[in-house]
Amino acid sequence: MLGDELEVSIRTVYRDIAHLTGQRIPISGEAGVGYVLGTGYDMPPLALLPTELEAIVLGAQWVAAHGDTTLSRAALDVLSKVSAIVPKPMQSFISDPSTHAQPSLEALQDTADAASLRAAIRVGVKLRLCYRDQQGELTERIIWPVVLGYSDITRMLIAWCELRQGFRHFRTDRIHAVEILAEQIGEPRHRLLQRWKAARVSELAKFKNEAG
Structure with missing residues (x-):
């Protein structure tokens, strides 16, 4: 389905199709059946604002x-x-851009290969981590990877943890070893991503209420 491929809701697909047809893009089809782009139609050339x-x-x-x-x-x-x-x-x-991003002051030292982690996320397979927690203890986790997040000083692997039965954030510099498993994760990644986002919103709202 288009929604699964684009990782959006079916309502978003219908809305965007309606918007495109409103701009006279030759799309035929109907909701619940499918859509076809008119033969020979070319997208307009890329035009970017400053x-x-x-x-x-x-x-x-x-x-x-x-x-x-x-x-x-x-x-x-x-x-x-x-x-x-x-x-x-x-x-x-x-x-000669008018903006500039600050360079990283020091290279991040990771045992885990970021490219391999991203590949596992894309194909939707589980990972077995040997992870060193904040207390320095090594634990083994089977996780369903969702997103690899980047910041100025760390990388964070966001995943559903089978051991904890919840979403956890794993710093990649604390991953002692990682094994990519052949087993698929337990649900579509776009649903996992939606659940994680909802959990984050709930956590932030709870934090604001407690702080206020």
Whole structure:
């Protein structure tokens, strides 16, 4: 289903299809059956506003400075591809941007390979972690990976933990070893992601109530 592929609700799919057909995009079909894009239709050429280019450059700068090797290289490749397609008057927004992301002060030292973790998330398989907790104790966990989060100083693997029967955030610099299992996670990733987001909203609301 489109909703599963795009990781959005079916209501969002219907709304976006209605928006596209309202712009005279040749889409045929109906809800509950499916949709087909008209033969021979080409998307219009990429047109970016100056602020949109600045956002892309700033994001790519940050990823290049704080991502793992694979993502850093990909971020620079993205800038090269965008630079190749934008008009000459817009080139300066890439070559001489008005924004700049602060470089990482020190390299993150991770035992776990970030590219492998992202691959496991994409294909939806379980991981077996040997993880060192805050007390320094090594524990073994079977987890369902959901998101690999990046910050200036840490990477965080967000996952459903079978041992704790709840969502947990695992710092990748505390992962002693990781094994990618052949077993699929217990539910579609987009549902896991929705549940984690809902849990985060609930936690933040509880924190605000207690603080207030």
